[in-house]
Amino acid sequence: MSAKSTVLIVVCFLQIYIVNGQITCERQMTVEWRVEPKPNIIKWTLRENICSDFYTECWNMDKSITGDISEEQNLHVPQICPLQLQLGDSLFISSEPSFQLLGMNLANVSKEEFINCPKTGVLEEQLIFVYQVRGLHQVNPKWLGVGTHYFAEQHHKGPQLCNKGFRLNVTVKQQLCQQAPHAPLCSGHGRCLSHVWENAYNCHCFPQYSGRFCQKFDMCSTKPCHNNASCTEISQLPGDSYQCTCPPQFSGKNCTEIVGQCQPRTYFNGNCSNVTPNTFLCERNKGFTGKKHLYFLCYNSKCELLFY
Structure with a gap:
């Protein structure tokens, strides 16, 4: 074994046994849909971005405000800071040079395997890359469909690194903010937003607008x-x-x-005058009968002929 390889392996083991996830991930609690997708780079390292407590560190949230999301309550799962993407974004994995000698790859695993780490080898079709992770690699879009995906480290030799934090929770969200493919988001009357715990982007309407796509004027x-x-x-x-x-x-x-009060629209040919709060007197031009005027006394808008 060369001196360079020996140094890299020593560095690798120092990272594994000295570094323990204790950072709080920084994230926006609510994000707005971007018109253009963007690339995202995840550093596959134990030195910078490993969190442990599912809520307070990894999601930077107070457990008391998560509502009905209680399944992962009190989970201590060292992991790379969870990632949320919008559909169409690209994902790149940047590996630590000192881990390349371990023949490392990533595997798409179940939620249970993600939490407990895979106990046995994974199937070949679960592997994210067809080769070992070296340098910067793009994750094939087929692994980034709508939903939550769980990636865990898979290696050929050396210690298991999943339990140390080499696992990544990726949620890919679509937007449900358009009535038609080329229609403006939220009909131009709202914002297309997603909360950190929501599965998609939805419309949040401006005042005076409502409806799923903010298409209704209130x-x-x-x-x-x-x-x-x-x-x-x-x-x-x-x-x-x-x-x-x-x-x-x-x-x-x-x-x-x-x-009980006369209204301008009630009689078009004649005069109307209020007598009491509930009574009014109407004088209408009869015209075609030879009689000059008709007089009605009205109470609560019900009228009776008085004289003519």
Whole structure:
């Protein structure tokens, strides 16, 4: 064995037995969909980016705010900081030179194998690369479909490194923010976002817009109903998308008309005057009968002929 090989193996073992994952991974809790995909490089090393506690270190989260995500509660899983990609992103693995002598490769494993590390050899079709990891290598896009993928170290000789942190959790997300392939994201009325625990990007609408793709304008947000009336969105109504429910003393499309009071639209040929809060007197031109005027007394909008 050459002196160079001996030095590399010594360095390798020092990294394995001295370094233990204790860093907190930095990540955004909510990210926005990018129009263009981007490359991502993961350093396959034990020196920089190994976390241990599933929540506080690897995801940089408070366990109390994870809701129903409790399956991994209190897991101590040394691993390279988990990675979240959007569909179409590329992934490169940059290996540590001192590990190349171990004949290392990556394998696509199950969640259970990821947590406990593979106990036996993996199948050839599970191997990420067709050759040993040396330098910088791109992960084939076939391993980066939508969903969560678990990669673990697979080697030919030397100590098992998976338990030391050589495993990577990769989640690939698609966006569900378009009504059609070439439509604008969220109809141009919202942002296409994903929280760290969500499986996809979804629309978060701007004020006054709603719907899965923010395609609906919320008329109620403009407060069209007056006098403390309630507003209800009704998409089935042709031409209208809202309906006002008026208090007893008001009526009309927007609850602006006082029940029992004459309204400008009530009589077009004549005069109207309020007598009491619930009574009004109408004088209408009869015209075609030879009689000059008709007089009606109205109570709560119900009218009776008085004289002519």
